[in-house]
Amino acid sequence: MQNFVLHNPTKIIFGKDRIKALAREIPKEARLMLVYGGGSIKQNGVYDQIRQALEGYSLIEFGGVEPNPDYDTLMQGVELARAQGVDYLLAAGGGSVADGVKFMAAAIPFQGDPMEILTSWGKSIKQAVPFACVLTLPGTGSEMNDGSVISRRSLKAKLVFSSPLVFPQFSILDPVTTFSLPPGQTSNGVVDTFVHIMEQYLTYPVDGKVQDRFAEGLLLTLLEEGPKVLAQPENYDVRANLMWCATLGLNGLIGAGVPQDWATHMVGHELTALYGLDHAQTLAILLPGMMKVRAEQKQQKLLQYAERVWGITSGSDAERIDAAIEKTSAFFELMQVPTRLTGYGLTQECIPAVLEQLQAHGLTALGEQADVTPDLARKALEARL
Amino acid sequence: MQNFVLHNPTKIIFGKDRIKALAREIPKEARLMLVYGGGSIKQNGVYDQIRQALEGYSLIEFGGVEPNPDYDTLMQGVELARAQGVDYLLAAGGGSVADGVKFMAAAIPFQGDPMEILTSWGKSIKQAVPFACVLTLPGTGSEMNDGSVISRRSLKAKLVFSSPLVFPQFSILDPVTTFSLPPGQTSNGVVDTFVHIMEQYLTYPVDGKVQDRFAEGLLLTLLEEGPKVLAQPENYDVRANLMWCATLGLNGLIGAGVPQDWATHMVGHELTALYGLDHAQTLAILLPGMMKVRAEQKQQKLLQYAERVWGITSGSDAERIDAAIEKTSAFFELMQVPTRLTGYGLTQECIPAVLEQLQAHGLTALGEQADVTPDLARKALEARL
Known part of the structure; x- marks a missing residue:
């Protein structure tokens, strides 16, 4: 066996009817941004469950993260988050949304050109905004790891980065949310x-x-x-x-x-x-x-x-x-x-x-x-x- | 499958020649107490490796934790730690030492009779001193969980407690240290x-x-x-x-x-x-x-x-x-x-x-x-x- 270090601080909250745990896990004073994809969470009830669980929170939204999340799309979210003083992100969706939020979490406080996050494979990340996931499409494992894959279509590039600073704080995995996939x-x-x-x-x-x-x-x-x-x-x-x-x-x-x-x-x-x-x-x-x-x-x-x-x-x-x-x-x-x-x-x-x-x-x-x-x-x- | 929460923040550092990582993981300003059992770590070289890795640290020792660690023994360690202002514990040994250190970590800052830690199954723990393990005897799993079993021979009792506050910060697992068991x-x-x-x-x-x-x-x-x-x-x-x-x-x-x-x-x-x-x-x-x-x-x-x-x-x-x-x-x-x-x-x-x-x-x-x-x-x- 090879030597290794294993350290995974993400808390998993797994099972039926767990989205309501959001309010227990996210600090009441957080300035939240809910990030999602093409809007399937509005059809399958996840969006409503999240809004209900987070009633009373300061919450803005950023939708439209595409499959293979794109740098240029995500940077729009980064700008919005910076302008609004967002200090906690919540990804709702599959691996693309989670990966996108990891990038945003690192890019929001990043000094310099955020493209460096990708070209350095994540090594240039010095801090990140905390974030969590509500997973609705299993596959990538992004909900419990510190890796992310970001596309930049304008360069025909798909780039990988990782950093211990982009482990989700917690992830909610409710299998019922996947019934309608x-x-x-x-x-x-x-x-x-x-x-x-x-x-x-x-x-x-x-x-x-x-x-x-x-x-x-x-x-x-x-x-x-x-x-x-x-x-x-x-x-x-x-x-x-x-x-x-x-x-x-x-x-x-x-x-x-x-x-x-x-x-x-x-x-x-x-x-x-x-x-x-x-x-x-x-x-x-x-x-x-x-x-x-x-x-x-x-x-x-x-x-x-x-x-x-x-x-x-x-x-x-x-x-x-x-x-x-x-x-x-x-x-x-x-x-x-x-x-x-x-x-x-x-x-x-x-x-x-x-x-x-x-x-x-x-x-x-x-x-x-x-x-x-x-x-x-x-x-x-x-x-x- | 039943609903569950899984959250294990302990960092595992596994492999040959890893004890030297101690100095990277423990804050330099820590007031450390090294806790061990009957002294086998002095025969198998682990003690020397630890002392060497921690040269320059403020470090006191508490040895003699017995198999099925005893409340009365551990309370002597707690008194010593309190008297010396210890703020970080390092367990070196097997599950008994790790379990004992978990109790000490909770008992040192405990307000009231530390026996309550055991009679409440750990629920009365409000804070704990951080600690780490150098594992030399695998079996109990204590190096990566938040449970502990403490004996109180004077009452012929063996009592279990757990608390998310007593996960080790990190554990070093070097299989070579087990060769001489x-x-x-x-x-x-x-x-x-x-x-x-x-x-x-x-x-x-x-x-x-x-x-x-x-x-x-x-x-x-x-x-x-x-x-x-x-x-x-x-x-x-x-x-x-x-x-x-x-x-x-x-x-x-x-x-x-x-x-x-x-x-x-x-x-x-x-x-x-x-x-x-x-x-x-x-x-x-x-x-x-x-x-x-x-x-x-x-x-x-x-x-x-x-x-x-x-x-x-x-x-x-x-x-x-x-x-x-x-x-x-x-x-x-x-x-x-x-x-x-x-x-x-x-x-x-x-x-x-x-x-x-x-x-x-x-x-x-x-x-x-x-x-x-x-x-x-x-x-x-x-x-x-």
Whole structure:
């Protein structure tokens, strides 16, 4: 096992009818800004529950944060918050809203050009406004971690930052708020969670037995609950299990003490930036490709994954690995997320553009062994035409 | 899944050669008290590493905290700390030292009789001195939770308290510090961890799929690593896996959102208070007894446990459950912890005394269904003669 530091101060308030806890958790004197996305919280009752819980608070609103939250949009919120003296943010929505609020929390008090937050990967953050989340779309894990991904469409860039200063103070996770999600968003959340876990699991063995068992336990739960949620979108326990999987899939726990990959994510980000694919769609395409072209380095963990997650125990090493890759992409397809570029109308022609972006962003040595060059990324993409 | 709140602010610093991090974590102006037990930290090098890391700090010492830390001993430390104006405590040792320091941290600033901390189960704690741990004996999980068990031998009592104010600020877990543990203490730690997990797992199903998978993952790791550690006490990865299992077994994670039992612990505490058995020894006796006499209420989880942890899939329900109970006690015996009262020289005659103590402490409706009466505890004990 590798040395690690694990410190996650976010308080999780999980379950039915918990939004009313907001008034217990947020100081009465806070000057609050409620941040949300396209307005689904107004349809599903979450907005009303929040307004009711926060009656009597000084509260302004900033809506319209888009999926893959955009720097320019968020900076409008930052300006508004500065002008109004906002000192506490509340994100209501999915990972995009949470990620956006993390950026805003750091940008509001930032001295200098807030773009530095992104170009320094978060290292330039010296302080942040406190914030909390009401999660309505599980998947990214942003509700219990200190990472964020911000797009800047004007530069065709998708940039990652993290800082211990942007852990949410608390997050409220009420599975009922996810009942009304469109199937596509639900599926994206399952795939996103699945791939987060794989990025921390499918590397090389360091005898991190607990981390492996936890990762496998989350994957097994996704396999059980994923198909169920499409058939029974209002099954509370299924929604609860998926929501808790998503949080635990990326809150630092299963990645502590083991190597991490993230090449699938980094190449996927470029597909989103260039062609507007949903984040999870890019992962569904790239993960099977990465598994295939990196099967040699990942052999031991692939065999463990095949056996413990899929119960594959017969056949040669290569056959078991191929079967596990096949089952992985079949699971994504079962979740109604296509796993090939052509499934999104993309052809071979998109590949050079992705590689160029990787070069432009200096992402030329990705993965747990830093051996995912643009050339290897090309092979992974070609395997998914 | 049940509603839950999960909030664990303790920072974990895990790995080789991490004690030097003390100076980065503890404020330079702190008036420190180093608290330890019988002095093993002076033999195994931990004491020297701590003194070296904290050179230049204002530091006094309080040694001699016994296993099952005693109220009267700890109050001597409290008096010393008060007299010297101590404002930061550092526990170096196992769960007993950590538990003792939690009590001291709450007692030092306590207004009134500190015994109230225990009789109120911690509810009367209004503030606590900050403290940290250097863990040298994994098992209790105290290094990353807010619970503590204090004995008061003069009253033959073992009392439990908890408070969010007694989470450690941080804990340093260096598996190397556990290489020199006597086999008995190592074994106790494995059994203690195992039973902590079972108290949160072996109840009734609430469809907490992740919690179940995590608990099973920890149990499987203990089954793999427990026997290895006795054969290879200086195997770093084995020690690391066991240490991390112990922390995760009782840091709130696997118990969040599911029912919890703890009857085995509560009855076991009386055996320790009356006859001085090690905590883990009482658990090794009682868990199989409780499993046997409560097999009906616990049937579904027992069958799941039999299959997923022990791979038992053939035989009638009753046969599979009996086999799982048998394998559980055989594992404790393999870890060289006897599982019968007679293994510790105790006979039938001890049973009425235990029941009397349970009555005296008001512990007459234990377990996840509050159905463990003294009479049921008697049956569990009789099953382990």
